[in-house]
Amino acid sequence: MRADLDYARQLDAHDDLAAYRDAFAHADDELIYMDGNSLGRLPHATIERLRAAVEQEWGGDLIRGWNHGWYEAPRRIGAKIAGLLGAGAGQVLACDSTSVNLFKLILAALALRPERRAIVSDTLNFPSDLYVAQGCIELLGGRHELRLAPAADGTTVDPAALYEAIDQQTALVTLSHVAFKSGFLYDMAAVTARAHAAGALVLWDLSHSAGVVPIELDAWGVDFAVGCCYKYLNGGPGAPAYLYVRQELQKAVRSPIWGWFGQQAPFAFGLDYQPAAGIDRFLSGTPPMLSLLAIEPALDMLLEAGVERMRRKSVQLTDYAIELFDAVLAPAGYTLGTPRSADQRGSHVSVRHPEGYRINRALIEALNVLPDFREPDNIRLGLAPLTTSFADVWRAVERLRRAVAERHYERFPAERLAVT
Numbered sequence: 001m002r003a004d005l006d007y008a009r010q011l012d013a014h015d016d017l018a019a020y021r022d023a024f025a026h027a028d029d030e031l032i033y034m035d036g037n038s039l040g041r042l043p044h045a046t047i048e049r050l051r052a053a054v055e056q057e058w059g060g061d062l063i064r065g066w067n068h069g070w071y072e073a074p075r076r077i078g079a080k081i082a083g084l085l086g087a088g089a090g091q092v093l094a095c096d097s098t099s100v101n102l103f104k105l106i107l108a109a110l111a112l113r114p115e116r117r118a119i120v121s122d123t124l125n126f127p128s129d130l131y132v133a134q135g136c137i138e139l140l141g142g143r144h145e146l147r148l149a150p151a152a153d154g155t156t157v158d159p160a161a162l163y164e165a166i167d168q169q170t171a172l173v174t175l176s177h178v179a180f181k182s183g184f185l186y187d188m189a190a191v192t193a194r195a196h197a198a199g200a201l202v203l204w205d206l207s208h209s210a211g212v213v214p215i216e217l218d219a220w221g222v223d224f225a226v227g228c229c230y231k232y233l234n235g236g237p238g239a240p241a242y243l244y245v246r247q248e249l250q251k252a253v254r255s256p257i258w259g260w261f262g263q264q265a266p267f268a269f270g271l272d273y274q275p276a277a278g279i280d281r282f283l284s285g286t287p288p289m290l291s292l293l294a295i296e297p298a299l300d301m302l303l304e305a306g307v308e309r310m311r312r313k314s315v316q317l318t319d320y321a322i323e324l325f326d327a328v329l330a331p332a333g334y335t336l337g338t339p340r341s342a343d344q345r346g347s348h349v350s351v352r353h354p355e356g357y358r359i360n361r362a363l364i365e366a367l368n369v370l371p372d373f374r375e376p377d378n379i380r381l382g383l384a385p386l387t388t389s390f391a392d393v394w395r396a397v398e399r400l401r402r403a404v405a406e407r408h409y410e411r412f413p414a415e416r417l418a419v420t
């Protein structure tokens with residue numbers, strides 16, 4: 001029977017990435033972790049790296065650490081991230097947060113199209129991305145309009161509706177490659193080509209796709225991108241993010257934050273700002289070194305595993321979750337909040353239920369499953385190729401069923417906790 005646990009175990013037995021699971025900390029072997037899309041697990045190698053960074057580098061090298069690998073870290077780690085994004089050398093930096101990098105790149109992009117007055121995004125985008133765009137518009141005097149393509153069915157955006165919003169007034173199209181709630185995946189190459197045909201620039205947020213979906217920023221002609229390192233990149237809570245600026249644009253663009261790390265010669269301590277050549281001009285101030293160094297061990301592992309293999313397993317995991325959804329969860333009153341077609345889907349699956357919030361609480365507090373909840377009724381199952389097993393998916397689905405069938409959720413209030 002494909003719907004029983006033995007079948008999941010067979011899938012695990014044939015999984016060529018299964019061995020990576022042991023490279024990560026599992027403090028509670030019984031916990032079913034479904035949040036690799038929100039906070040990726042901790043690699044054992046990161047524990048050792050941070051121990052060395054604290055004891056030997058901070059403790060022993062002290063300030064000499066800056067000349068022993070700290071100063072280059074944003075570029076060195078950026079170059080590793082670039083290997084997951086189809087980006088050649090000198091175009092990616094690890095720095096700041098995703099929101100701050102969006103701010104820097106939206107303003108840089110708008111300055112390249114001063115005569116155009118529209119930013120196009122969609123209603124599936126992560127709110128912070130839209131807030132930052134709104135803030136940029138206010139900062140520039142309210143002369144721009146933010147147009148949001150609708151998601152008619154609540155989970156996907158019809159490309160025709162998006163293209164209708166893009167015209168000769170559009171300076172920038174900025175979208176999440178994979179939508180945080182539904183997991184909807186855009187055809188980045190097609191949208192980028194369409195935006196360029198209208199003379200607009202594109203800025204992609206890769207937070208929910210980097211590491212699990214193949215990306216070819218250079219080949220697809222993408223102008224700008226940002227993304228976050230604490231999700232599928234396993235960089236740790238609040239890890240610095242990254243940004244990408246296409247080589248050809250680098251000379252013409254400026255960061256709105258003229259910090260000394262983005263200066264041509266920071267240690268000349270000149271009084272006037274001259275932007276550094278190339279991508280470095282998008283650095284701002286001193287990086288949070290311990291957090292930055294913590295990203296690197298996981299990246300080495302992800303690069304070794306390879307995006308193609310991770311995507312293959314990711315599709316198998318999400319296909320399997322949807323197969324079990326149809327067999328087990330649809331009859332229990334859940335609906336699917338994620339596209340059924342794998343080529344429109346990232347690596348998480350949302351299941352919806354009118355009691356979704358209370359079910360999510362019951363999963364966490366009574367059934368030892370950790371998914372997360374997104375308003376109004378989405379329970380997200382984040383399936384990380386290096387750390388999620390098929391047996392995990394089976395168990396999570398079985399406990400989602402039990403949370404309703406055995407009425408566990410009735411013991412929990414509908415009032416929201418601060419972080420859902």
Ligand SMILES: *Cc1c(COP(=O)(O)O)cnc(C)c1O
Pocket residue numbers: 097098099100126128129176180205207208228241
């Ligand atoms: C996670 C995520 C962010 C997070 O931004 P921070 O500045 O790190 O808080 C931003 N955008 C998208 C699309 C995300 O998925």
